[in-house]
Amino acid sequence: MSVRIVTDSTSDLPKELAEELGITVVPLNVHFGLDTFQDGVDLSADQFYHRLLTSPILPKTSAPSPGLFKYHYDRLAGEGHDIISVHISSKLSGTYEAALAGKKSMPNGCHIETFDSKAATMGVGLLAVAAARAARSGAAFNEVVELVRKSIDGIHMVCALDTLDFLQKGGRVGKAQAWLGSILSIKPIISMEEGEVVPLERVRTYGKALARAKELIGKHLPARELAVVYSTDAEEGRKMVDYVKTVSAQQQVCLARFGPVLGTYVGPNSLAFVSLD
Amino acid sequence: METEVVNQRNPRLLCTGRELREMFCAATRRLERNAGEINALNVFPVPDGDTGTNMVLTMRSTMAEAARPPDTNASDIAEAMARGALMGARGNSGVILSQIMKGFASGLQGRESFSPAELAHALEQASKAAYEGLSKPREGTMLTVIREVAAAAQSCARQDDRDLLDLMEKVVDEARKSVERTPELLDVLKEAGVVDAGGQGMCVILEGILDYLRGDEEQPNTTNVEITLVKRDSLALKQPAFVAAKSVSRKEKAYGYCTELIVKGKDLNQAQVRRWIESQGESALVVGDDQTVKVHVHTPHPGTIVEFAISLGSVHDLKIENMDDQNEEFLQQRRASAPAPDISVVAVVAGTGLEEAFCSLGTTTIVSGGQTMNPSCADILEAIDAVASDQVIILPNNKNIIPTAKQTVGIARKNVKVVPTRSIPQGLSALVGFNARVDLDTNVREMSKAQDRVRSVEITAAVRDAKMGALRIRKGDYIGLVDGNIRVACGDLNQAVFETLEAVEATNAEILTLFYGDTIAASQAADLGEQVKGRYPGPEIEIIQGGQPHYQFIISVE
Numbered sequence: 001m002s003v004r005i006v007t008d009s010t011s012d013l014p015k016e017l018a019e020e021l022g023i024t025v026v027p028l029n030v031h032f033g034l035d036t037f038q039d040g041v042d043l044s045a046d047q048f049y050h051r052l053l054t055s056p057i058l059p060k061t062s063a064p065s066p067g068l069f070k071y072h073y074d075r076l077a078g079e080g081h082d083i084i085s086v087h088i089s090s091k092l093s094g095t096y097e098a099a100l101a102g103k104k105s106m107p108n109g110c111h112i113e114t115f116d117s118k119a120a121t122m123g124v125g126l127l128a129v130a131a132a133r134a135a136r137s138g139a140a141f142n143e144v145v146e147l148v149r150k151s152i153d154g155i156h157m158v159c160a161l162d163t164l165d166f167l168q169k170g171g172r173v174g175k176a177q178a179w180l181g182s183i184l185s186i187k188p189i190i191s192m193e194e195g196e197v198v199p200l201e202r203v204r205t206y207g208k209a210l211a212r213a214k215e216l217i218g219k220h221l222p223a224r225e226l227a228v229v230y231s232t233d234a235e236e237g238r239k240m241v242d243y244v245k246t247v248s249a250q251q252q253v254c255l256a257r258f259g260p261v262l263g264t265y266v267g268p269n270s271l272a273f274v275s276l277d
Numbered sequence: 278m279e280t281e282v283v284n285q286r287n288p289r290l291l292c293t294g295r296e297l298r299e300m301f302c303a304a305t306r307r308l309e310r311n312a313g314e315i316n317a318l319n320v321f322p323v324p325d326g327d328t329g330t331n332m333v334l335t336m337r338s339t340m341a342e343a344a345r346p347p348d349t350n351a352s353d354i355a356e357a358m359a360r361g362a363l364m365g366a367r368g369n370s371g372v373i374l375s376q377i378m379k380g381f382a383s384g385l386q387g388r389e390s391f392s393p394a395e396l397a398h399a400l401e402q403a404s405k406a407a408y409e410g411l412s413k414p415r416e417g418t419m420l421t422v423i424r425e426v427a428a429a430a431q432s433c434a435r436q437d438d439r440d441l442l443d444l445m446e447k448v449v450d451e452a453r454k455s456v457e458r459t460p461e462l463l464d465v466l467k468e469a470g471v472v473d474a475g476g477q478g479m480c481v482i483l484e485g486i487l488d489y490l491r492g493d494e495e496q497p498n499t500t501n502v503e504i505t506l507v508k509r510d511s512l513a514l515k516q517p518a519f520v521a522a523k524s525v526s527r528k529e530k531a532y533g534y535c536t537e538l539i540v541k542g543k544d545l546n547q548a549q550v551r552r553w554i555e556s557q558g559e560s561a562l563v564v565g566d567d568q569t570v571k572v573h574v575h576t577p578h579p580g581t582i583v584e585f586a587i588s589l590g591s592v593h594d595l596k597i598e599n600m601d602d603q604n605e606e607f608l609q610q611r612r613a614s615a616p617a618p619d620i621s622v623v624a625v626v627a628g629t630g631l632e633e634a635f636c637s638l639g640t641t642t643i644v645s646g647g648q649t650m651n652p653s654c655a656d657i658l659e660a661i662d663a664v665a666s667d668q669v670i671i672l673p674n675n676k677n678i679i680p681t682a683k684q685t686v687g688i689a690r691k692n693v694k695v696v697p698t699r700s701i702p703q704g705l706s707a708l709v710g711f712n713a714r715v716d717l718d719t720n721v722r723e724m725s726k727a728q729d730r731v732r733s734v735e736i737t738a739a740v741r742d743a744k745m746g747a748l749r750i751r752k753g754d755y756i757g758l759v760d761g762n763i764r765v766a767c768g769d770l771n772q773a774v775f776e777t778l779e780a781v782e783a784t785n786a787e788i789l790t791l792f793y794g795d796t797i798a799a800s801q802a803a804d805l806g807e808q809v810k811g812r813y814p815g816p817e818i819e820i821i822q823g824g825q826p827h828y829q830f831i832i833s834v835e
Contacts, residue, residue: 178714185819199712202712204835
């Protein structure tokens with residue numbers, strides 16, 4: 001019996017990393033009008049952002065079906081695995097509920113534990129990575145469950161956005177609502193608390209947002225796992241990785257990209273730093 | 278059955294002097310809580326008269342005086358209140374209010390205590406005095422409200438089974454309707470899409486009296502959100518504040534259950550059913566005949582309504598819906614959008630566009646003022662008092678106003694901090710650093726840091742000839758200031774702008790925000806904006822209508 005990790009596509013886990021660690025990534029759906037895509041399966045990030053900026057229709061997103069979770073759970077259980085399934089905050093998406101429903105439809109005796117990570121993007125991703133690494137080094141099901149349970153509060157995020165518009169239009173603006181409606185252009189820096197978006201600081205320019213985000217990262221270092229997530233500006237992403245490596249003296253800093261689903265809510269020119277204590 | 282209905286509460290047939298004082302205290306508190314909302318009902322885009330604040334201040338003076346006489350005699354207390362109102366009257370609305378109090382007192386003259394009929398008489402006298410006090414009484418104002426209210430009170434008091442609570446319920450009901458009709462009577466209100474602020478203030482006072490009689494004063498902590506929201510809505514100018522005022526002025530604490538049912542029975546006394554139902558909640562509706570009565574009410578205790586109905590006959594079509602559920606999402610959005618539940622920001626600003634900019638970034642209250650119109654300590658204190666929070670941050674936005682702002686710190690009964698912003702750009706920059714989710718000291722620290730991240734450019738016209746160092750300035754020249762120091766003087770406006778931007782090294786900036794003043798056309802500002810973009814391709818450029826007087830342009834360089 002070995003433990004396998006399942007997550008969803010809002011984890012924004014780079015494909016190679018997911019494959020290397022044997023993590024199953026269940027895709028959410030992105031809809032442009034009647035065109036439906038599976039996140040990261042038949043719609044790449046590049047295609048998505050191009051369409052986001054050119055399409056008159058705003059994309060919508062939807063959770064995977066419980067049936068899709070059941071399909072993957074069946075497959076893994078059939079191979080004789082125990083399953084730990086970690087997902088995006090249930091306050092942002094119905095994915096966790098779908099996973100839970102998938103789990104409930106499984107026969108008794110299957111070892112499946114589902115988690116609401118209260119996080120998004122690589123916050124979920126790093127949790128899956130930590131769980132997969134533990135499983136790989138031989139930890140038992142219960143031990144991995146315990147590890148995940150304890151790790152959830154250790155996920156931190158600092159995310160600089162170009163605009164709150166996408167979060168607002170997508171209905172995920174959370175406590176950053178207080179910053180809506182500004183006549184002057186502002187660049188918000190947000191985080192997540194208790195599974196929802198919270199405002200950290202706002203500044204006037206993107207340059208200042210990045211500079212301030214770098215300062216805010218400091219208190220989360222050093223960390224067990226580190227990641228930088230960008231939406232459209234890979235160059236800034238790489239620079240941020242270099243910066244984090246320098247200040248944390250840690251060599252493993254994962255560079256990931258906001259996929260189509262989270263891209264719908266953060267929009268272009270977003271940059272996030274994520275850590276797991 | 279009839280006695281059961283009557284026994285639901287003790288009828289209040291007399292009101293003592295002490296109670297008179299307390300009901301007006303309750304009225305003043307309610308007015309205080311709604312002051313921001315009333316202030317927002319402003320016909321003019323410039324806050325040139327804060328009706329709510331003026332009425333609150335007038336009522337405070339009224340109540341301070343009311344505390345003087347011994348508390349047994351209604352006549353003496355009303356007399357004292359009238360005196361206090363007259364001394365403390367602020368603004369147009371305050372003056373009318375003082376006339377109303379004067380008439381009210383004359384109506385209660387010689388009374389130890391008063392009955393519903395005597396209260397109606399006093400309201401009648403109040404209405405008369407208000408009309409007599411003005412050379413040109415205008416309808417669609419608080420005058421209309423007090424007149425229609427007095428008439429409603431008279432007709433209610435003629436029915437001899439009415440107690441004080443009945444009377445005030447009728448009065449408040451009529452006041453609300455009367456306020457809603459004010460735009461039909463006064464074109465400026467209709468055009469601005471608002472109800473009359475003074476009328477609304479009058480209505481709030483009467484609601485406060487009713488609160489006292491019902492014993493259900495609403496808790497102040499729920500109103501912070503209201504004030505802020507209405508203020509912001511109204512500043513969006515296009516927003517129909519009329520609608521906002523109607524929907525927001527209702528209680529926000531608990532909607533309870535929407536309870537609907539039909540009672541079938543014999544000889545149902547519809548009037549008594551209605552009175553009882555009305556005493557149980559809001560939005561009460563009782564219709565039907567002596568055999569079938571349909572009841573609709575919003576109440577926290579639907580069970581009581583059902584029990585009551587069953588005692589009358591058989592109950593049909595029962596429907597109970599939890600309205601809190603329906604409103605939860607709406608309320609949450611509102612709460613979330615309130616900039617500061619615990620901390621308010623008061624900013625000294627002149628110009629509609631600038632006010633809007635400040636409000637859109639989370640300013641709760643604007644004190645109108647600036648370079649040539651420094652507000653007094655009392656003006657700023659007023660703003661501090663009017664906000665619902667106990668912690669207040671002041672942005673003076675002008676170096677001449679900083680001392681006045683600091684003066685209020687020692688006087689105000691609230692925890693006041695001044696972030697000493699010397700210009701509009703500094704004020705906005707500080708405000709961007711404001712975060713409602715962190716404590717006062719952290720905010721003051723972060724906002725003070727943020728104000729130094731920006732440089733301020735101001736372009737104005739010289740009012741006289743002058744010589745400043747090497748700079749020879751002629752009257753009418755455009756002068757360019759950088760952080761308060763004159764750096765440029767020339768005859769051409771655009772040239773003055775460019776030379777000053779050069780002096781501030783705008784090419785290194787990340788963002789230039791140009792606020793154009795009240796004498797500059799939007800097209801002229803847009804043209805200049807294009808030229809600035811041409812010269813400075815690096816920074817982001819925003820052109821915003823500031824509407825400020827005296828300064829053709831205020832430019833934030835960050």
